[in-house]
Amino acid sequence: MQQNTNSPRTASGSSSRVGSGADTFMVRDYGAPSRSAAAVNQGTLRAQFVDADRYGIPQISALDVPGPTPPQAVLVTGDTLGAADAEGVRHAGGRSYVDLTTGETVQVVYDPASGGYHPRLPYQLAASSAVVQRMAGACTWTSSTPATHSRAMSMPSPTPASVRLDPQWDLHSYDASGAGATQGAVIPGKKNYLIGGQTYYGDTQFSLDYYRVGMSKLHRFNDRGKWVVSGAIAEDGMVQIHGDPAATYLYIGNVLARIQVDSARNKYHLVAAAQSGLPGIFLDTGGSRASWVPEMRLDSIGDIISAARKRLGYSAVTSDMSQGLMSTMDKQTYCYMRQYARQMIAFDNAHIRNAPVQYRDRLIDAHIWRHGYPYDRLLLGMRARAERTALPLGIVQFDPFQGMATVAPRREGGINVGAVLQNDQLYYPQRQRTPDEQQLLDQWKALNTTDENILRGQANEKMYQALLENDGYRIIPGGTYGGGQNGFDLVFKGPADDVYVLEVKHAKSGSTSMAKVNPDYQMEDGWVARVLSRLDANDPGAGQVVEEALRRQRLFKVIGATLPDGKLVLFKIDMSAVRA
Numbered sequence: 001m002q003q004n005t006n007s008p009r010t011a012s013g014s015s016s017r018v019g020s021g022a023d024t025f026m027v028r029d030y031g032a033p034s035r036s037a038a039a040v041n042q043g044t045l046r047a048q049f050v051d052a053d054r055y056g057i058p059q060i061s062a063l064d065v066p067g068p069t070p071p072q073a074v075l076v077t078g079d080t081l082g083a084a085d086a087e088g089v090r091h092a093g094g095r096s097y098v099d100l101t102t103g104e105t106v107q108v109v110y111d112p113a114s115g116g117y118h119p120r121l122p123y124q125l126a127a128s129s130a131v132v133q134r135m136a137g138a139c140t141w142t143s144s145t146p147a148t149h150s151r152a153m154s155m156p157s158p159t160p161a162s163v164r165l166d167p168q169w170d171l172h173s174y175d176a177s178g179a180g181a182t183q184g185a186v187i188p189g190k191k192n193y194l195i196g197g198q199t200y201y202g203d204t205q206f207s208l209d210y211y212r213v214g215m216s217k218l219h220r221f222n223d224r225g226k227w228v229v230s231g232a233i234a235e236d237g238m239v240q241i242h243g244d245p246a247a248t249y250l251y252i253g254n255v256l257a258r259i260q261v262d263s264a265r266n267k268y269h270l271v272a273a274a275q276s277g278l279p280g281i282f283l284d285t286g287g288s289r290a291s292w293v294p295e296m297r298l299d300s301i302g303d304i305i306s307a308a309r310k311r312l313g314y315s316a317v318t319s320d321m322s323q324g325l326m327s328t329m330d331k332q333t334y335c336y337m338r339q340y341a342r343q344m345i346a347f348d349n350a351h352i353r354n355a356p357v358q359y360r361d362r363l364i365d366a367h368i369w370r371h372g373y374p375y376d377r378l379l380l381g382m383r384a385r386a387e388r389t390a391l392p393l394g395i396v397q398f399d400p401f402q403g404m405a406t407v408a409p410r411r412e413g414g415i416n417v418g419a420v421l422q423n424d425q426l427y428y429p430q431r432q433r434t435p436d437e438q439q440l441l442d443q444w445k446a447l448n449t450t451d452e453n454i455l456r457g458q459a460n461e462k463m464y465q466a467l468l469e470n471d472g473y474r475i476i477p478g479g480t481y482g483g484g485q486n487g488f489d490l491v492f493k494g495p496a497d498d499v500y501v502l503e504v505k506h507a508k509s510g511s512t513s514m515a516k517v518n519p520d521y522q523m524e525d526g527w528v529a530r531v532l533s534r535l536d537a538n539d540p541g542a543g544q545v546v547e548e549a550l551r552r553q554r555l556f557k558v559i560g561a562t563l564p565d566g567k568l569v570l571f572k573i574d575m576s577a578v579r580a
Contacts, residue, residue: 166372237290287361339403397495413514428570479542
């Protein structure tokens with residue numbers, strides 16, 4: 001970084017004139033502190049003695065090194081920093097800066113957990129606990145002191161040790177395959193399924209990841225040796241066996257377990273072998289429709305439930321969520337708790353946080369079965385959100401997308417939006433529209449004619465942008481070409497800096513599909529790369545953000561499907577299945 005000759009770092013005396021003109025700013029940045037001669041000499045002396053400790057020569061960490069120098073300013077021209085982006089942030093040399101209302105430009109560091117920016121002063125090795133906030137309708141920022149905002153920079157940290165609240169699930173005690181039974185004959189092109197001691201045959205090409213109805217049937221030889229259809233595997237992973245008695249099974253990992261519906265709660269639970277004496281395990285949808293995880297310990301987490309209800313405005317609700325059918329409010333509360341817990345698991349565990357997007361949900365599910373839910377951290381986050389106070393150090397800001405399951409389109413890109421809406425783990429939480437969102441809906445409805453498709457599509461995109469902005473997501477401008485008519489409908493970032501690409505659709509008759517733009521379908525990685533290669537040369541930022549996320553395999557893809565009545569349905573997708 002170049003320095004002006006009037007800078008306090010290079011001049012023998014400070015200048016009362018820090019610069020003139022619009023291209024000169026006072027910038028707080030790192031300085032190279034002068035080294036302590038005493039420290040160097042003691043370090044050299046220590047190196048001369050093999051038994052230095054015996055002679056009382058201190059460790060490097062104990063040396064009497066002078067403290068940090070006072071804050072110093074460096075003059076940097078506007079050309080060096082570049083213009084502020086749509087968020088009012090300047091970027092240079094891999095660092096970020098904002099213009100304060102005091103006339104200074106200060107280096108800042110974005111905190112993904114709090115969703116805010118913290119100043120990093122010249123003598124600091126890390127961002128301070130103070131925050132800067134953008135002035136409404138302006139590109140300048142104002143700062144608050146640690147006294148008014150005491151929370152320090154939050155980063156992922158390991159889950160604190162605690163007594164495990166969830167049981168240690170021994171899934172082998174729920175094995176219902178009929179271990180020890182004789183497997184049936186091998187048939188070319190068929191896969192053997194040992195279920196309840198009998199052999200059933202399915203198509204070897206069948207996969208829940210690439211579900212196809214025509215390959216989902218199960219056959220067996222009946223008592224007369226006749227080849228008959230005897231069951232099927234549903235898209236949610238349920239193995240339905242016909243006959244008397246009919247039975248339903250589910251694969252959890254490599255274990256086939258029998259499941260039943262609890263009539264009091266209208267919920268599936270695993271049934272243990274009779275001789276084991278183990279209780280049933282109630283199940284919830286995991287990271288996909290065909291993945292299942294154990295229910296949270298609703299009978300033992302009253303504090304978390306109360307905090308979640310308070311945050312959602314349901315403080316008057318006192319029902320026991322572990323008993324009977326859940327009310328609509330309890331379903332929304334429980335969905336909120338599950339999504340936040342899943343997000344915390346991914347955020348707190350580096351191997352999940354840094355994994356490619358397509359593997360992330362499965363890793364979260366596996367973590368839950370092995371380690372249970374992070375109730376301690378969930379309580380910390382829920383209490384802070386309920387009281388609307390700063391989150392404790394290391395607790396991530398809630399982002400529903402990070403805790404939701406992922407939808408896999410059918411082959412050729414088709415998506416049944418009606419099926420998505422049947423499971424609250426698959427779609428973004430619904431809420432009442434704000435006045436500005438209602439106004440946009442009214443404008444969209446007024447354009448609900450076949451000869452105004454372009455205007456109607458633009459109005460549709462505006463509804464999603466308003467929804468996301470009002471919920472705290474940061475819209476990244478750009479990502480289009482051809483006068484803004486082609487490209488990404490919307491690029492946005494979540495509170496933990498996760499990057500999302502949104503494709504907006506009109507879901508006629510409760511379904512939609514991804515168009516094939518040779519050779520790729522919309523939202524496939526190849527299509528994303530193709531759009532990036534065509535972006536306008538002066539793209540203001542979305543292209544770079546998406547390109548980096550795609551390179552790191554950390555790009556989340558979201559569909560916004562608008563139903564004929566104007567209902568907005570947001571859900572994450574994985575496009576792998578369209579090629580099956």
